[in-house]
Amino acid sequence: MPSLGADMEFGTLLEWRVEPGDVVKRGDIVAVVDTSKAEIEVEVFEDGVIEELLVPAGTARVPVGTVLATLRGAATAAGAPAAAPPVPPSPAVQPTPVVSPPAVAAGVPSSPAAQPTPVVSPPAAPSEHRLHVSPVARRVAEQLGVDLATVAGSGPDGAITKADVERAAAAGGPPAPVPETASGQPTAAEPTMAPPPPTGHAAPGTPPAPAPPAPTAEAAERQAAMRQAIGALMARSKREIPHYYLQTQIDMSRAMAWLAEANVKRSVSERLLSSALLLRAVARAVAQTPAMNGFWVDGAFRAGDGVHLGVAVSLRGGGLIAPAIHDADGKSVDELMAALRDLVARARSGRLRGSEMSDPTITVTNLGEQGVDLVHGVIYAPQVALVGFGGIRERPWAADGMVGSRPSVYATLAADHRASDGHAGSRFLALIERQLQRPEEL
């Protein structure tokens, strides 16, 4: 069970998109997981053949880190298709969630006893195939006698943090290897949890059938679960992160004029929203300010492996979710607009990808639509910064000895004082401001 967001502790396995024997490629959707915020499509991070599904569809409250299924490496599968490799007795005994593939893929292709690799790695970045453990976490694990292989990492890229180790020690061991059955869980009756059709798995990209409207009681329960998840993360953030806040008012007259002109020439489906310009400005500023882009883990800053902009999306009916636009600094305004449209639509219909949930390196929230002037955000731990925008509105603006009226926006920064200082933060906001004065270059 991957960690699909820093606030996730459990997930409901809604459905399998694969069956034992199916050949999967890295990036294929293998399962759908409900995090209480949204239904997330879980990708596989390695090529191979699905060997066994260890957790049945419909199982509720599966702890993050639980092995959901096993995968045979491609080479082994080709060499011994009929042989049944040994099944790990339980995730607690064969727990390393991200087994290094070479042993399977390149090692002993003729051996039918090759170890199956768990399909779903915890929130590992696609390029990572090893267990992330910080030195501090390793030391604490030794002291407390915790087997790191049984600990679910909640840090970025599935990193096992000191807190994870302490939690595991407090819990007295690994998460229950045998998942509890769904009986009695109200969500178990949901039709989306029916086993996959016997014809096999849906092709990646096939639009899933829309879920029927949830009954009211279930909706209320989801709301409660979401509030709890958001509350837990935000409380942790406020408790642990020494936030500092900066704000600046940005003249948006050039940007808005550029936008209006650009949109006149565009067909409806290609039109831009001001949000896309703001995201572009932030992405470029982030690329030049590494101290804002990454994570605070175990007493040290770890830089992000790219600019993955988390975009806070409010969900209909309440709650919010902040999936990532990957490598946002390399995307044009048009590409960001397309990515934003796609992300918002999927966030609100509840169909996001696991990788989008697990690895934003900085988050942007835009609350201008509701009419507020500015937002002092709460950082999404373990990220170290959050950029907020209020509404773009006509406001008095003094320039060149005259007071006039211009569209403007308040940009705010909430940043982790452990990772940066106000000086770096104000330079960062100034960079955003500067980008927006030259919209034609964005």
Add this chain to the structure above:
Amino acid sequence: MTEQELRDVLIGALTQVAPEIDPAQIDPAADLAEQLDIDSMDFLNVIVAVHERTGIEIPERDYGKLATLDDAVAYLASAQ
């Protein structure tokens, strides 16, 4: 398209961005963004969906003329 067909297209587009709304509950004379909690991204998606189904291109400067369901139907009827 008849006004009723245009209304159906609009309601279809609105329920696409806001699946939980009950079309019967929409007040045709009240501000759509306000009563349905629709933001600019939702509104753009409605405009795009309407374009896909009717071929009508609504320029950005006219967005204000589609504030209510009745206004939007009237606008589309005159624009087609």
